[in-house]
Amino acid sequence: MKRHIFFLVVMLLFTAFSFAQSVQDEIIPRSGTRIVMEEALKDPEKKQILDQLEIFTQEFISNIDNHRMGGPYIIPLVVHVIHDYEDENISYEQVDYALSRMNEDFQGLNDDLSEVVDSFTSVIGFPNFEFRLATKDPDGNCTYGVNRVASPWAVNSETQRTMSIANWDDKKYINIYIVRSFEESMSSAAAYAVKPGSGGDNGDYIFFRYDYFGDWNFNNDSPGNNQYRRHVPTHEMGHFMNLDHPWVGNNDAAQEDNCALDDGVEDTPETIGTIGECNLEQATCDGSLDNVQNFMEYSNCICMFTQGQADRMLAAANSLAGNRWYLWQEENLIATGTDDESFTNDPYADCAPIPDFKVGTELGCSGTSISFENFTYNYRDTEITYSWSFDGATPSESNSENPVVQYQEPGTYSVILTACKDDNCNTLVKENAVTILSQMDVTLAEGLSQGFESATFPDMVSEVWW
Ligand SMILES: [Zn+2]
CATH class of the missing domain: 2.60.40.10 (Immunoglobulins)
Known part of the structure; x- marks a missing residue:
C-alpha cells in the first residue's frame, strides 16, 4: 500500500506540474507588486513615506534640469538564493546574465531599444543606474554577492518568513530573493517588489521565481532569448524605484475603467494596460497610442522607459523618504565593496568558500x-x-x-x-x-x-x- 500511495502522489504532482507548464506559455505571469502594495498602503506609516516621497518627487521633477546628473549611480545589491537543492539554486552565470541585461536596460544599452516605434523614440529615457553585486557582506567578509540559503521555504515562499532567514540591511543593499515558487496569493506572479519604504520589518525587497530571473535557458544552462523574461528584473526594479504600471498600481491590466487612473508620469499615455500580446497600434484610452513597449507594461515586447519614468526613479534615488538615497553614497559603496576601486581590483581574492x-x-x-x-x-x-x-x-x-x-x-x-x-x-x-x-x-x-x-x-x- 505504501507504494500505491507513493504512485498516487507522484501522479498528482505530475498532473499539477504539466498543467502549470502548459498554462505558463499562454498567459504571462504578472508582476505581483500590485498585491503587496495594496497591502502596504493599509499601513499609515508606509503610506506617509510614499506621500513624502511623492512631494519630494514633484519638487525634484519641477527642477529636473538641475538634477539630471551624468551618473551612473552605482547601487549595491545582494541576491539571496533560497533553495531546496533543486533548480532554484541558480548558477552564478544566471545571476550575472540577469543583472547584465537589467543594467543594459537602466543605461539605455539594450539592443531591442531600436525597436521602439517612432511615436515614442522622442520620449525614451533611462536613469543611468548601475547595479553591482556586493563584494563585502554586512560583516565585511568577502562575498560574490550571492547568499545561498538551503530551506524548504524555497517552495511556496511567504515573503516575511523567507526574509527572516536571509536579510541584509536594506539601507546598504537591495535585497533580491530567488525562490522556487510563491505562496497561494502570489502564485500567478513571476516576481514582485515593494516601492520605497513599503517592505515592513525586514525592509524592502524584490522577489523572483527562479525561472523569471532573466531569460536563462535551463535546458542547456546558457543565456536564453525571451523578450518578456529578459526584462522582468527591470520591471520589478522599476517598482522598487517608485514606478507604477502605466495603468496604475492597484488594478489589474486590461480593465476598462483603468483609463481614469494616472501613474504620475507625464509622458506615459493613459492606457488600460496590456497582458501578453504586443499590438503596437493599440489605443485604449481617448484614441492616443498606448506605450505598449514600456518596461512597466505586461506586454511581450517591453523594451523602454520614458524620460518621465527615468526622472521619477532619479527622484526616488535622491530621496531620504524610502531610503534609496543611502544606497549609492560613496561610503556605502566602500562598505559593500562596490566602489570602483574595490570592484575592479580582484575583490574576490580573500573570499572563503562557504560549505554546505x-x-x-x-x-x-x-x-x-x-x-x-x-x-x-x-x-x-x-x-x-x-x-x-x-x-x-x-x-x-x-x-x-x-x-x-x-x-x-x-x-x-x-x-x-x-x-x-x-x-x-x-x-x-x-x-x-x-x-x-x-x-x-x-x-x-x-x-x-x-x-x-x-x-x-x-x-x-x-x-x-x-
Ligand atoms: Zn508590475
Whole structure:
C-alpha cells in the first residue's frame, strides 16, 4: 500500500506540474507588486513615506534640469538564493546574465531599444543606474554577492518568513530573493517588489521565481532569448524605484475603467494596460497610442522607459523618504565593496568558500551507504579543498568532494565539512545529519506507514516520509 500511495502522489504532482507548464506559455505571469502594495498602503506609516516621497518627487521633477546628473549611480545589491537543492539554486552565470541585461536596460544599452516605434523614440529615457553585486557582506567578509540559503521555504515562499532567514540591511543593499515558487496569493506572479519604504520589518525587497530571473535557458544552462523574461528584473526594479504600471498600481491590466487612473508620469499615455500580446497600434484610452513597449507594461515586447519614468526613479534615488538615497553614497559603496576601486581590483581574492552539503539519505539502516552531495559556494573558477569528518562512519574522514560512507551502529550522527581556498576556510557542523535505525526501528516505522492506508496523506513537508 505504501507504494500505491507513493504512485498516487507522484501522479498528482505530475498532473499539477504539466498543467502549470502548459498554462505558463499562454498567459504571462504578472508582476505581483500590485498585491503587496495594496497591502502596504493599509499601513499609515508606509503610506506617509510614499506621500513624502511623492512631494519630494514633484519638487525634484519641477527642477529636473538641475538634477539630471551624468551618473551612473552605482547601487549595491545582494541576491539571496533560497533553495531546496533543486533548480532554484541558480548558477552564478544566471545571476550575472540577469543583472547584465537589467543594467543594459537602466543605461539605455539594450539592443531591442531600436525597436521602439517612432511615436515614442522622442520620449525614451533611462536613469543611468548601475547595479553591482556586493563584494563585502554586512560583516565585511568577502562575498560574490550571492547568499545561498538551503530551506524548504524555497517552495511556496511567504515573503516575511523567507526574509527572516536571509536579510541584509536594506539601507546598504537591495535585497533580491530567488525562490522556487510563491505562496497561494502570489502564485500567478513571476516576481514582485515593494516601492520605497513599503517592505515592513525586514525592509524592502524584490522577489523572483527562479525561472523569471532573466531569460536563462535551463535546458542547456546558457543565456536564453525571451523578450518578456529578459526584462522582468527591470520591471520589478522599476517598482522598487517608485514606478507604477502605466495603468496604475492597484488594478489589474486590461480593465476598462483603468483609463481614469494616472501613474504620475507625464509622458506615459493613459492606457488600460496590456497582458501578453504586443499590438503596437493599440489605443485604449481617448484614441492616443498606448506605450505598449514600456518596461512597466505586461506586454511581450517591453523594451523602454520614458524620460518621465527615468526622472521619477532619479527622484526616488535622491530621496531620504524610502531610503534609496543611502544606497549609492560613496561610503556605502566602500562598505559593500562596490566602489570602483574595490570592484575592479580582484575583490574576490580573500573570499572563503562557504560549505554546505545535502545528505543523500538522512535515514538509513545499519550498513547502508550514505552519499553526501557538496553544495559549497562563495567561490568561482578555483580549486577548493575539502575535509569531511563523519562521526561513527567508515571512513570517518574524507577529502573527496562528494564522499560516500557507511554507518554500522544505530544512532544519530553529526557531519563536519571544512572547505578552503588556500588559507581561507569555513567550517560547517550539521548536528543530527544522519540517523541510522536498528532493525526494530524499521519494523516499527513500517507499522506506522501501514496506518496511511486511510485517505489522509502523510505530511509532504516532513523530511522523513517515505
Ligand atoms: Zn508590475
